[in-house]
Amino acid sequence: MVCLIKLVILDLDQTLIDTIHRFHLVFNMVLEExxxxxxxxxxxIRMYSDDTLxxxxxxxxxxxWVEFRRRYCSVAHPLDRAYYGAGRALEWLRERGLRAAVTTGRECRPADVWRELEQHGLAHLVDSVLTMADCSEEDELTWSRTGLIRLALGHFGVDSxxxxxxxxxxxxxxSARRAGVHPVAVRTGFEPEHRLLKHGAKAVLAGIWELPSYLRQVLESST
Structure with missing residues (x-):
């Protein structure tokens, strides 16, 4: 249950930035190796959506996957782009005094992510970047964000x-459910809605462009 939102923690790839073609490229590179x-x-893309890669x-x-996520920042793809509405969603957070932290399963330097955010015109709207290079917490889930979410909470001194x-x-x-924060899903990662709901999503949005209207409802219901 969200009492009063102070912090919004966002995934990067397939949430703020469309890098699915880069994912395909890097996946094939590591497969070949x-x-x-x-x-x-x-x-x-069929197996990606089915989660059977x-x-x-x-x-x-x-x-x-460790090698894959270490390689991800060293490769770019010409089709990489910020999702429609990503900038406006981050602006909306800033206008309301909410902090925005970007987390990523990539195991690379935060500086590399900041550079990409700058290229997509988003860096000035983000307060913090955390990557798997910042997190030593082990988890049985390969792409778990629980440790990064807890780091973000501690960094901003915010309760879950x-x-x-x-x-x-x-x-x-x-990961969000385990960390005790409010999980919100977007469908831009080709994930079926039922799977997102099964694992704790409180809402499933078409994309990041719907985040402001959803959070507005949450904020209004908490006052």
């Missing part, structure tokens, strides 16, 4: 009941 054949786009990974999938987490993946919702 592990001696596995590359996967074409139609099959990739692990079936294509030879050997230990956890070590594969005063924070919202916005992400596109079921693990994002599970």
């Amino acid at each position: 592990h001696g596995a054949p590359q996967v074409d786009w139609p099959r990739f 692990d079936q294509l990974i030879p050997g230990d999938s956890r070590s594969f 009941s005063e924070a919202v987490f916005v992400g596109d993946y079921w693990v994002d919702m599970e």
